[in-house]
Amino acid sequence: MSFTIGLRFYRISIRKKGEKTPLEMGAGCTPCDFLDYVSDFVARRIEPTVEVATQRTWFFEPIATPSIRVVHGYINYGTHGFESKFKDVRTRKQKYKREATDLEEIPLYFQMWAPSASKYALMAFQSFQGRSCINYVRSAMIADFANRYPDFQLSFIIVAPSSSFLADAPVKSVTFMKPRVGSDRFDRVLGKQMDEVDYEVTVRAKRRGGMISSYKDLGKLVGPGDNGFVFFDGHSYEGVKADVKIGGKRRVVGVYGSGMDAGLIDVSENVKRDGSGHPTLHSIQTEVDSLMEDFYGSIHT
Template identity: 65%
Template sequence: MSFAIGLRFYRIAVRKKGQKEPLDIGPGSNPCDLLDYIEDFVARKTEPTDEGDAFRTWFFEPRDTNSIRTVHGYISYGTHGFESKFKDVKTKKPKYQRQSTDLEEIPLYFQFWVPSDAKYALVAFQSFQGRSCVSFVQGAITSDFQKRHPDYLLTFRVLAPSNAVSDVAPVKAVTFLKPKEFSDRADRSWLGKKIEELSYEVTVRARKRGAIIGTFKELEKLLPANGSGFVEFEGAAYESVRADVKIGKKRRVIGVFGSGGDAGLIDITENVKKDKSGHPTFESLTAEVDSLMETFFDGIKT
């Protein structure tokens, strides 16, 4: 069974309060070398942080790295506060009754890269089956930075796919997801099941070998610029769109439109190796992120 493994990239900048221009973040910079701050923040967050009413916990598990000015590892992300049944996927027989006090933890890869001669850093966060703790980590680090440096702000900005994809990159397939709710109640069923119970999508794919639907730039022109609303195809409206497009040296599926979690997400499910736990190996995740980091950097450094 294939599980969706995604990556989302952010651009981090530091600026002085009341000013718009980003500051240098390398050695000798004010208020600090951002790499030193991030290493310290990660080291201080290796014990579980409980998000209280959200029933979530997270903490860093940093790993050694051979890359220059890089901090990476896992974020151990946990959920609790509800009961559920665990069954054997083959026999369907019950194996365990999860209690509301049980904490389920999954490993999510992260990587910070702080170039010494730039005005921004890049960070990548992994998601697994739609689960991510980006908002918690982002909130914690921005708040902590301001407490330590009251006159400065640390900001995150989502990197759009256009930062990593060439305008002329060929699009092999486009998938429309999350159809708009039907207005006629009679249409809200399929094979006797309520449409709300189903998850479905429509994919348009170039049939011939070497053929393409169009270029990435052409696709972007067809989508609403603000990422909200709906996209129409064949008389139906959809909330999000993904494209099979070349990023760097590989073809990947990316979210190019949507108000939810799909926009900006790069699906690397087919590009990573998985161990017996069902999670991607650390080495394959690192290789994917390293490659994409360079592609993003080349796309936004000017």
Template identity: 65%
Template sequence: MPFAIGLRFYRITVRKKGEKDILPVGPGSEPCDLNDYMNDFVAKRTNATVETSEPRTWFFERKDTNSIRATHGYLNYGTHGFESKLKDVNTRQEKYNRQASDLEEIPLYFQIWTPSDSKFAIIAFQSFQGRSCVSFVRAAMVRDFQERFPSYIMSFQVLVPAASLLDTAPVKTITFIKPRKSSDRADRMLGKPMDEVDYELTVRAKKRGGVLATYSELRKLMSQSSDGFVEFDGHEFEGAKADVKMGRKRRTVGVFGSGIDAGLIDISENVKRAKSGHPVFESIMSEVDDLMEELYGNLKT
């Protein structure tokens, strides 16, 4: 099974310290045109940033774009600090013994769009099999903006599932991921403990073209325990994801839980992949462009 490809979107806003009003971000805005700031931030971080709190590195690799007031490319994310054996998947023969000093680096797509007549910018970050460096980049950007403009504050807000964006969206299926406790019935059917297999429970609308509920109604039917597990029908699962209609397409969106991030849009089945297993650049760019327009349209209404 191919590795999961996800997208997370944030709305970025600016305000003065001590004030609640959100400021415009286009040309002539105070303290700056946010588009100019974003381009400068990306340009200054094309060399690897080494995180001191964890064995992680990241840097931007910018690509040309025809989009107005947008910048995009790869956010190269690296991990190191541990040893492992690399083997041929078919022969099981060891090919390389990875050292703690070896850096594993993966390319993650990013895009930042700052509409000229808006009070916010939108940024998209890709994840790869759950791996992402969103927290590092977001913290670095907020800290850098604060240093440059001490009287202003930059804020990030997760767009999906932000209030009202998906409230009325129809849901056709809901999938619960990995039960917290083994199911005796499943154990008997499979002949092995549940913790040895991936197990999902899918609830689907019976009629063709039918829906289970709206996204907001669905969230009200479930609850989340203090340790992040989804509770449904007396059982606990690591997470839940819903098949939601967004614009002209159906998308898989994380609802909540510890096993899948809330608001993460799964595009694994929508992108073309290169031999490396990573998305073809033009393919993931097209998906992000479509979602950017859809989210922006919802935010403007």
């Protein structure tokens, strides 16, 4: 099951084509101050971009901030092209029908932080119930940057799985998600037919202060899989998530597999939600700010 509200962080760098060394990204730098570039890119994408092949749309809704070197706001992400029924959650009666031409749009928080004297910037993207427009935005930014500065290239590297400061972080529990088994197995156990089953196996440290392993040693618990699956104790699972201590807080991080996006940090229990069911701006921004500082402290050199 995908995290309800997740955050993914990317380390962004600029390199001259054919060279490996990242360039400074602040004011007066070549080819640009990256903050100015992102501010301009966001301003040029406030009208919907339509991804025709996948029937998706997205556009920025920037929010002014007194913080220096930060661009943030919402990416409004929409889907269309299919019908569905909307029912009352209590009565189960249909309230209305969504047509294929209806656009369902959700707000996803984003933040870009570009310190003034650094070779790296950080960008955070929110996901909601597995829905995310990260790949669309990232691809559009890379292509736009290459068009504007043809002698340079922009790169995005996901932070969490490869971050060195997480290497020795204690892992309190590991959960293996959705084994590859038929539903008839659960039908026999429960004595009735099941349409859908979520099944997880959790390995947890027994002592209060104990740990399963360090983050860097998680691979020793999991065998190599096929087609995105992983193996544990003779069974194949779709994904693995770990309870890891990050920056003084325990957080759940997606680690391996197809059923869980690697590097996605679960903040579902850490944010407040408004009446729409989406996180409030203050609560999601607070989570991003905290994690930004933790990650940047380990990668800025």
